[in-house]
Amino acid sequence: NYKDWRSNGKLRYGGRTYHPFMGFKEEKRLRITINGSPVAIVDYPASLPNVLYRLVTGRFLETEDPYEVKGVHRKTVKFLMNMMINNGSVRAAARAANNNIVKQKSEVQKCFEADHRKFRSLSKIMALIAERNAPIAECFFRGKIHGQRYAWHEQNLVFEVARLLARMDVPALTVHDEFIVPVDMVEAVHEVRYTTAFTDLW
Numbered sequence: 001n002y003k004d005w006r007s008n009g010k011l012r013y014g015g016r017t018y019h020p021f022m023g024f025k026e027e028k029r030l031r032i033t034i035n036g037s038p039v040a041i042v043d044y045p046a047s048l049p050n051v052l053y054r055l056v057t058g059r060f061l062e063t064e065d066p067y068e069v070k071g072v073h074r075k076t077v078k079f080l081m082n083m084m085i086n087n088g089s090v091r092a093a094a095r096a097a098n099n100n101i102v103k104q105k106s107e108v109q110k111c112f113e114a115d116h117r118k119f120r121s122l123s124k125i126m127a128l129i130a131e132r133n134a135p136i137a138e139c140f141f142r143g144k145i146h147g148q149r150y151a152w153h154e155q156n157l158v159f160e161v162a163r164l165l166a167r168m169d170v171p172a173l174t175v176h177d178e179f180i181v182p183v184d185m186v187e188a189v190h191e192v193r194y195t196t197a198f199t200d201l202w
Contacts, residue, residue: 006145022175029180034171037182042189044158047177049081051154052136060194069125069132071118073111077129079104080112084126084140086147093141094122161196165189 004010021029032039044050049066053059067077080097087093101112119125130137139150158174165172165181170188173180179189 019173021173029175032173032180034173034180034182037184039180040183040186041178041180042186042193043178044193046078047158048085048150048154049133049136051157052085052139052150054157055150055153056136056139062194066133066136069128072115072125072128075108075111076115076125079108080122080126081129081133081140084129085150086144087141088143089141090123090126093126097122157196161189161193164192164196168192 021032024032026041029041030039046061046066050060050062053061053066065074067074067081069077079101080093083093083097083100087096097112101109104112115125116122126140130140139146154177158177158179162172162174162179165179165188168188170181170185172189179193181189
């Protein structure tokens with residue numbers, strides 16, 4: 001899907017598009033078969049931050065976890081980083097977090113509320129997140145257009161990996177940042193997911 005984000009008639013930046021199976025819960029996705037074979041799910045840990053690290057620094061974090069911030073629950077960090085990537089200021093990100101937390105799963109809400117009480121300020125937590133992820137801090141608080149562009153880069157990488165897997169005769173379904181592949185082809189995903197680079201944008 002392409003959108004005219006800058007209202008200039010140029011459909012330059014895309015967004016995500018959805019297949020019906022993308023709405024399945026994980027347990028239902030695991031009941032999919034490919035060519036009669038049961039499947040396994042392989043995903044990118046911390047997918048979007050990793051793509052940002054790749055864009056800014058030229059490398060993935062791989063074994064590091066950008067959501068690991070001392071003293072803050074990982075679920076809180078993941079939720080707030082999404083707000084930081086998709087809003088134009090600390091205040092807007094905090095407002096969006098407070099408005100959207102009710103839509104999250106209960107364990108995310110519990111972690112968020114506990115951390116909010118502990119630090120008494122979402123801006124303090126976001127400052128810790130930005131400090132932990134200093135190499136990509138330039139990607140935070142740039143607004144919705146940039147957030148959507150980063151998500152588009154994420155999907156381009158996922159599609160490029162899926163295309164490479166297809167060339168290796170490994171059929172793969174993609175759901176956001178994960179690959180659904182036959183169970184006996186999981187190693188192929190591990191081999192290429194951190195070595196694949198895209199040179200063109202879909």
